[in-house]
Amino acid sequence: MQLVQLKDVTRTYQLDxxxxxxxxxxxxxxxxxxxxxxxxxxxxxxTTLLNLIGCIDRPNRGTVSVAGQAVHTLSDNALSDFRxxxxxxxxxxxxxxxxxxxxxxxxxxxxLARAPKQRRRERVAALLEAVGLTEFARHRPxxxxxxxxxxxxIARALATQPRLVLAxxxxxxxxxxxxxxxxxxxxxxxxxxxVSFVFSSHDPKVLAxxxxxxxxxxxxxxxxxxxxxxxxxxx
Amino acid sequence: xxxxxxxxxxxxxNRRRSAMTLSAMVIGLVAVLLFGGYIxxxxxxxxxxxxxxxxxxxxxxxxxxxxxxxxxxxxxxxxYERIINLLRQxxxxxxxxxxxxxxxxxxxxxxxxxxxxxRTVYATGMVVEDQNRMAEWNDYHFPxxxxxxxxxxxxxxxxxxxxxVARVLQLCAPLAVSxxxxxxxAPSASGPPLSADxxxxxxxxxxxxxxxxxxxxxxxxxxxxxxxxxxVAEVNVLKAQYQGVKELDDIYVGLHLAExxxxxxxxxxxxxxxxxxxxxHTAQLPAARARIQQILATSLKEEPLEILDFETLNPFYRQSxxxxxxxxxxxxxxxxxxxxxxxxxxxxxxxxxRTAEIGTLRAIGLRRGGIRLMFVSEGVMLGVxxxxxxxxxxxxxxxxxxxxxxxWTPPGRVEPVALSLRVAGxxxxxxGSAIALLLxxxxxxxxxxxxAARMNIVDALRHV
Numbered sequence: 078m079q080l081v082q083l084k085d086v087t088r089t090y091q092l093d094x095x096x097x098x099x100x101x102x103x104x105x106x107x108x109x110x111x112x113x114x115x116x117x118x119x120x121x122x123x124t125t126l127l128n129l130i131g132c133i134d135r136p137n138r139g140t141v142s143v144a145g146q147a148v149h150t151l152s153d154n155a156l157s158d159f160r161x162x163x164x165x166x167x168x169x170x171x172x173x174x175x176x177x178x179x180x181x182x183x184x185x186x187x188x189l190a191r192a193p194k195q196r197r198r199e200r201v202a203a204l205l206e207a208v209g210l211t212e213f214a215r216h217r218p219x220x221x222x223x224x225x226x227x228x229x230x231i232a233r234a235l236a237t238q239p240r241l242v243l244a245x246x247x248x249x250x251x252x253x254x255x256x257x258x259x260x261x262x263x264x265x266x267x268x269x270x271x272v273s274f275v276f277s278s279h280d281p282k283v284l285a286x287x288x289x290x291x292x293x294x295x296x297x298x299x300x301x302x303x304x305x306x307x308x309x310x311x312x
Numbered sequence: 313x314x315x316x317x318x319x320x321x322x323x324x325x326n327r328r329r330s331a332m333t334l335s336a337m338v339i340g341l342v343a344v345l346l347f348g349g350y351i352x353x354x355x356x357x358x359x360x361x362x363x364x365x366x367x368x369x370x371x372x373x374x375x376x377x378x379x380x381x382x383x384x385x386x387x388x389x390x391x392y393e394r395i396i397n398l399l400r401q402x403x404x405x406x407x408x409x410x411x412x413x414x415x416x417x418x419x420x421x422x423x424x425x426x427x428x429x430x431r432t433v434y435a436t437g438m439v440v441e442d443q444n445r446m447a448e449w450n451d452y453h454f455p456x457x458x459x460x461x462x463x464x465x466x467x468x469x470x471x472x473x474x475x476x477v478a479r480v481l482q483l484c485a486p487l488a489v490s491x492x493x494x495x496x497x498a499p500s501a502s503g504p505p506l507s508a509d510x511x512x513x514x515x516x517x518x519x520x521x522x523x524x525x526x527x528x529x530x531x532x533x534x535x536x537x538x539x540x541x542x543x544v545a546e547v548n549v550l551k552a553q554y555q556g557v558k559e560l561d562d563i564y565v566g567l568h569l570a571e572x573x574x575x576x577x578x579x580x581x582x583x584x585x586x587x588x589x590x591x592x593h594t595a596q597l598p599a600a601r602a603r604i605q606q607i608l609a610t611s612l613k614e615e616p617l618e619i620l621d622f623e624t625l626n627p628f629y630r631q632s633x634x635x636x637x638x639x640x641x642x643x644x645x646x647x648x649x650x651x652x653x654x655x656x657x658x659x660x661x662x663x664x665x666r667t668a669e670i671g672t673l674r675a676i677g678l679r680r681g682g683i684r685l686m687f688v689s690e691g692v693m694l695g696v697x698x699x700x701x702x703x704x705x706x707x708x709x710x711x712x713x714x715x716x717x718x719x720w721t722p723p724g725r726v727e728p729v730a731l732s733l734r735v736a737g738x739x740x741x742x743x744g745s746a747i748a749l750l751l752x753x754x755x756x757x758x759x760x761x762x763x764a765a766r767m768n769i770v771d772a773l774r775h776v
Contacts, residue, residue, distance in 0.1 A: 128769075128770050131675065133674070133675050133769040133770055133773075134769070134770050153679075153680060154679050154680070154681075157674065157677050157678065157679040157680075158677065158679075160675065160676065160677045161676065161677025161678075162677070164677075165676075166672075166675050166676055168672065168773070170668070172668060172669070172671075172672040172773075174318075174669060174672070174673075175325070175669075176318060176321035176322055176324075176325060177318070177321075181314070185676070186676050186677060188314065189676065189677045189678060189682075190677070233676070
């Protein structure tokens with residue numbers, strides 16, 4: 078089932094009054110319950126693509142549809158609410174709120190979604206258990222290792238049972254062993270929670286786990302590989 | 313939402329910076345409250361002084377206040393005793409009253425004719441016992457003891473004069489006036505001699521007066537009677553008292569009411585120029601005024617009377633309060649400005665430091681309004697903490713200063729009064745300052761908060 082559709086998307090940034098194209102003529106479909114990896118060299122437009130899919134950026138041209146909603150037409154508040162309900166984020170630098178405990182960090186999206194207290198409690202407890210951090214629930218990010226922080230971030234991303242989780246190079250700041258564990262965890266969570274994950278990464282271990290692989294070069298998609306299917310060269 | 317909890321935790325992230333900001337707020341609030349407490353004390357002190365001397369309200373002949381002060385005969389109140397009884401016996405008014413007393417003010421010339429000197433004076437005739445009771449009014453609990461009038465228990469032909477009058481009348485030595493060198497005036501400076509008829513009149517008035525048993529100096533007071541004819545009274549001067557203000561001190565003569573009435577009205581039915589009404593509490597003034605106006609409009613509708621409050625009677629009071637209020641306002645604005653920039657700077661630094669955090673929160677679904685609320689909450693929490701600490705510190709500082717035994721002499725006063733800062737219990741001032749500080753805190757946090765809310769999410773997430 079199609080979850081994300083980008084049609085003729087172009088994103089250009091202005092640097093010192095010069096237009097710098099980050100993405101050009103992007104056409105892409107991402108399907109539900111899949112583990113999709115966007116790869117490419119540094120500066121190829123991976124993060125920009127994820128930002129557009131994650132509704133934190135808007136295209137200069139073209140349309141972006143997520144979960145059947147044409148998100149480029151939504152107001153800022155509506156877009157915020159949409160992100161809170163349908164999307165989860167995992168960042169390279171973990172981006173946990175340092176003043177909140179692991180429990181509270183996972184709970185925060187549920188607060189934004191105005192989930193009742195009982196549901197929040199059950200959901201956070203289940204997620205922390207799923208990522209193996211039950212005993213660290215009261216620890217603040219500063220008291221956790223990098224791997225533990227990223228696991229909290231994964232739990233936070235899944236808190237509101239989103240349709241899609243976006244992860245921008247989630248293993249870049251982790252050692253290879255921890256990175257592999259995190260990828261394994263995300264893969265497990267994706268299957269257990271029936272949620273789609275979209276990664277940006279050039280880590281071969283991540284690419285190996287992908288159901289679908291999208292390759293970018295100079296702001297254009299050069300290949301979309303559907304695993305268990307042959308690679309689809311882009312026109 | 314956990315907005316307040318998160319705000320407090322964020323403030324505690326950089327404790328040193330928060331403490332510095334809080335210190336600026338606390339110091340500012342303490343300064344405002346202590347100065348406000350000082351002004352309150354001046355306000356209450358002036359009010360107490362005026363109410364003790366001239367009551368809360370005065371019933372006067374219509375237009376006496378503006379046009380009749382030099383003409384007690386034309387602007388007198390003839391039936392004053394009936395009016396006083398009416399007020400004292402009024403069921404609504406009586407519970408509010410402490411003193412209702414008549415007074416007669418007149419202008420004239422005081423002379424020490426034996427020395428060949430005279431000067432214009434402004435004399436006040438009073439019921440001394442009533443004035444003593446008025447002096448007991450102390451609604452604001454000042455530590456000073458009530459003064460007893462020098463004329464208490466003296467014969468009606470006794471007077472008290474200002475030291476300025478004593479100097480001109482060359483009574484420095486007999487009245488033991490300090491800082492007073494006896495100057496023999498040049499003949500030309502003494503003015504023209506008394507005309508023959510005035511001299512005769514003075515001689516006729518004083519010929520009946522037996523020499524006083526005491527050695528008190530005597531002066532003659534020349535005034536126009538109600539019909540415009542000159543009249544002279546000779547009085548014993550008991551004491552020369554400094555009146556606090558030189559302009560008043562140079563013309564003041566205090567008389568018993570009966571003596572003043574005899575001087576102006578002679579053998580005719582006596583009148584007064586005002587009926588002083590003193591209330592238990594200043595807060596009762598509007599109700600008392602309304603009731604007296606009702607009485608004037610009904611039982612006394614034939615009398616051309618009007619009622620004036622102490623603020624109207626003493627323009628200096630309103631002017632002083634306005635001046636201090638203006639200084640207080642100016643100082644508050646200055647301190648408010650300093651606090652505003654301090655909090656704004658603190659919140660601005662917090663926004664810069666937490667840019668990536670702002671991006672994260674926006675990405676996971678917090679609206680722009682939520683970001684604004686988060687930073688404004690931090691400013692407000694700083695404000696609340698500043699208010700709590702500032703009010704507590706000001707109350708303690710006021711308590712300490714009030715017990716240090718410091719004194720000062722206000723303008724127009726003769727004796728020093730205790731320096732008292734009224735902070736505790738001044739709920740209006742405390743609430744006003746607290747609300748103002750809270751507003752300043754919220755407003756100063758609002759601009760950085762708005763900047764944070766406007767941030768582009770992608771740019772914010774890129775921030776290192």
